[in-house]
Amino acid sequence: MGLLKIDHIRAILRMPEVGERFHALYKRDWNEDDVRQMYVSFEKHLFASLEDFTAPIPGVLETMDVLRGQGIKVGSTTGYTGRMMEVVRPGAAAKGYVVDNLVTPDGLPAGRPAPYMIYKNMIDLAIPSVDEVVKVGDTIADIKEGVNAKVWSVGLITGSNEMGLTREEYDSRPAAYWEPLKREVRGRMQEAGAHFVLDSIAELPACIEEINRIMNMAK
Numbered sequence: 534m535g536l537l538k539i540d541h542i543r544a545i546l547r548m549p550e551v552g553e554r555f556h557a558l559y560k561r562d563w564n565e566d567d568v569r570q571m572y573v574s575f576e577k578h579l580f581a582s583l584e585d586f587t588a589p590i591p592g593v594l595e596t597m598d599v600l601r602g603q604g605i606k607v608g609s610t611t612g613y614t615g616r617m618m619e620v621v622r623p624g625a626a627a628k629g630y631v632v633d634n635l636v637t638p639d640g641l642p643a644g645r646p647a648p649y650m651i652y653k654n655m656i657d658l659a660i661p662s663v664d665e666v667v668k669v670g671d672t673i674a675d676i677k678e679g680v681n682a683k684v685w686s687v688g689l690i691t692g693s694n695e696m697g698l699t700r701e702e703y704d705s706r707p708a709a710y711w712e713p714l715k716r717e718v719r720g721r722m723q724e725a726g727a728h729f730v731l732d733s734i735a736e737l738p739a740c741i742e743e744i745n746r747i748m749n750m751a752k
Contacts, residue, residue, distance in 0.1 A: 537612050537644035538579070566619040582752060583617060587624030590692040591700075594629045599738045608634040609655035610668075610678065615639045645674040648682030654738050669734075671695060673725045680708035680726035685744055687737070688730040690715050695722070699701060702708045 546563050555563050597607055609632040613621060618637055625631075636646030636653045648718055648721030651668060660666055668686050671693030676748065679686025690696065692703070695718045696711070715732065722730045729740050 534742050538575065538614070538617075539568065539637050540572050542568050543614070544576065546715040554576065572729055579617065580620065583620040584624045587621050587630075589625065589630040596734050596737050600741070603712065603738075603741075605741070606633045606660070607660050608632060608636065608651075610636050610645065610650035610654065611638075612640060612644060612674070613637060645672075646677035646681055648678060651682040651684060667744065669737060673721060676722050676727045687730075687738055687740060688719075688727040690718050690722075690727075690730065691733045693718065704742055710727075 544644045546568065552563065587609065595609075600607065611618060611621075618635065622635065629704070633697070634654050634657045636650040636657070638650060641649040641653065642645075643649060651666065654660070655663075655666060663682060663684045666684035667688060668675065668682065668684050670676060670678070670687075671689045672695060676686050676688050688695075692698075696703075696714060698711075719730045729743075731737060731740055
């Protein structure tokens with residue numbers, strides 16, 4: 534997850550099992566025409582449901598209030614296109630989630646895990662140094678986006694795409710039940726290059742304090 538949506542389709546088709554099933558059904562390998570046709574169909578279904586999935590994960594709004602109180606700007610990158618975000622952005626805003634800047638992959642050389650959306654946020658928000666940027670995300674593509682941009686890259690576990698659980702599924706069991714899965718997700722994020730991996734978004738202000746401490750020690 535976390536990629537530009539058409540790249541998701543390519544990634545799925547590259548899975549050996551999916552590629553084999555495609556070949557068995559159509560007696561040929563898939564090609565870019567297939568990708569484009571699938572994407573058109575996918576977009577129709579996605580637009581029909583986008584507005585239903587705009588609620589921020591627990592703790593995000595409170596954490597953003599803390600960060601903004603410290604003068605920290607909040608920029609966003611996404612795997613959605615600009616047209617998709619025209620649906621998502623007002624839906625999220627109605628629930629209290631408003632960022633200082635939003636960048637989509639439209640018009641850029643590539644989406645995640647390439648660094649261009651981060652760089653565009655830096656330009657739009659007048660951030661002069663990658664050392665002053667913390668990329669926070671819940672997918673491996675997010676982590677790699679931060680690593681490729683040479684900024685601080687921070688992974689989130691609880692509620693993440695990498696855990697693959699709905700809120701209802703997560704809440705149906707005690708927190709301890711999910712610890713083995715959390716360790717697995719933490720390992721994947723660390724392997725992808727994350728500087729820090731947090732259990733929840735509520736830990737982010739303390740993480741940023743630690744980043745500032747490390748940077749001050751290096752001066």
